[in-house]
Amino acid sequence: MPNDLFSASLSDKHNNEEGAVFAPRFDASGLVTTVVTDASDGQLLMVAHMNADALKLTLETGIAHYWSRSRKSLWKKGETSGNLQTVVEMRTDCDQDALWLKVTVAGDGPTCHTGRRSCFYRQIVTTNGTSSLVMQLETK
């Protein structure tokens, strides 16, 4: 779905990695992985996915939209909770198959559906070849 907001993916590696054309590489499911951090302090908030429609809406409105893989539907993050994400800055990576959004979260601030600020609230701790999850304070 090329448009003025982004192009079809580029076949030339140099252009893709060093050029000025935004040409995201959607995967076989039509999705691009998106890392979301808090613009105020860099805290990793969540990892989500965008399809072309979600990306277009995000670029047009400045409010983060994703594709919900579980619900199989477009997802305006925070539409129900009020915790909308305003995009402060958006980046892509070298091969343009991942996006990074720095956002400001509206309202009382939780990003995770569990009510926590970040989805990454558990540390993986491995001792003597056995792993378990431990709840952690959120730090960068």
Place this chain on the structure above:
Amino acid sequence: MPNDLFSASLSDKHNNEEGAVFAPRFDASGLVTTVVTDASDGQLLMVAHMNADALKLTLETGIAHYWSRSRKSLWKKGETSGNLQTVVEMRTDCDQDALWLKVTVAGDGPTCHTGRRSCFYRQIVTTNGTSSLVMQLETK
């Protein structure tokens, strides 16, 4: 490939989100998305993918291993360049379909194959409905 380092994915949502069992949800391609930040300052370095073998090796050795989707092979990041990633902390998210590694990068520090510290060196700038990519200093 369940083992003592991680379990098969959990069907119970509460256990999956609040429990202590590390049970990553690999996608249809057998991969889990992994966000990699620098443990020293929180800089987002890269987004990669792990299959079960890469995850097991990472947990066993404390050195980050990934699955290279382009090369279709196990990838000990930095094996050629010397810029190995030592895992300082590892987390999973609420539904355990994403991982977060905080790492220390060995050697002269670049993570991106282009020689840059981070793969996210281009900002997406949208003006009057048209997007382009602009090189940026790396900031959180």
